[in-house]
Amino acid sequence: MRTRLKGFSIIPVASLALAMMLPAGAVSAQSAASHGAAASGSGDRTMASSERPRDDLAAKLVRREVQRSPSSIPGREIVQVETLIPVGIESGWHAHPGEEVGYIIAGQVEMMVQGRANAVLHAGDGFLIPPRTPHNARDLGPETGWMLSTYIVETGQPLAPSVDPHVERWGRANAGGRSRRQVMFSATGIAAARNIWRRLTTLDGQLPSFRANVS
Numbered sequence: 001m002r003t004r005l006k007g008f009s010i011i012p013v014a015s016l017a018l019a020m021m022l023p024a025g026a027v028s029a030q031s032a033a034s035h036g037a038a039a040s041g042s043g044d045r046t047m048a049s050s051e052r053p054r055d056d057l058a059a060k061l062v063r064r065e066v067q068r069s070p071s072s073i074p075g076r077e078i079v080q081v082e083t084l085i086p087v088g089i090e091s092g093w094h095a096h097p098g099e100e101v102g103y104i105i106a107g108q109v110e111m112m113v114q115g116r117a118n119a120v121l122h123a124g125d126g127f128l129i130p131p132r133t134p135h136n137a138r139d140l141g142p143e144t145g146w147m148l149s150t151y152i153v154e155t156g157q158p159l160a161p162s163v164d165p166h167v168e169r170w171g172r173a174n175a176g177g178r179s180r181r182q183v184m185f186s187a188t189g190i191a192a193a194r195n196i197w198r199r200l201t202t203l204d205g206q207l208p209s210f211r212a213n214v215s
Helices: 010-021 024-040 180-214
Strands: 062-070 076-085 098-106 108-113 119-122 126-129 135-139 145-154
Touching: 076 135, 108 145, 135 145
Parallel strands: none
Antiparallel strands: 062 076, 076 145, 098 126, 098 145, 108 119, 108 135
């Protein structure tokens, strides 16, 4: 039961006093997060929940899942996530098992995508990230970066695993859960098999004359 004094609730008054004591930047970031929670009406659905596929970004950034639903595409789901990036902080290189359709709500974010020139995005700008493509985002300030991302991804796969930007594609370097060394060995084996095939093909062309000489 809320205690009331002369028609006023103590809880809102205490909240107002606390807000006045906080730095402006902290109030801004807190307002952004609380605004998203109120808009979704779904309560606390942070990406840190153990029930969700792994999201490495949640370890260093504020990530809140807005909604999740099966896609009309078999084996895919749609996940919408709100992200806050503090000034000067990078998300770190990562990838997604599907497309990312993003929108910058606030801040100035430098987007680094493998195979593309770096781009600086401002509030109101959108961006598209292809499936399994390493990328990184850094907030340039002066305010906290705030973005909304919609992922169309493979069901049950890690949503945003960290990756090595020097690997051409996350999917190729992690196919079947193999390590980079295993992938390198596989690539070497494929190259060796191709060389053997070329030699066999050349030898096959010489077999008629060889057989004639033998007979």
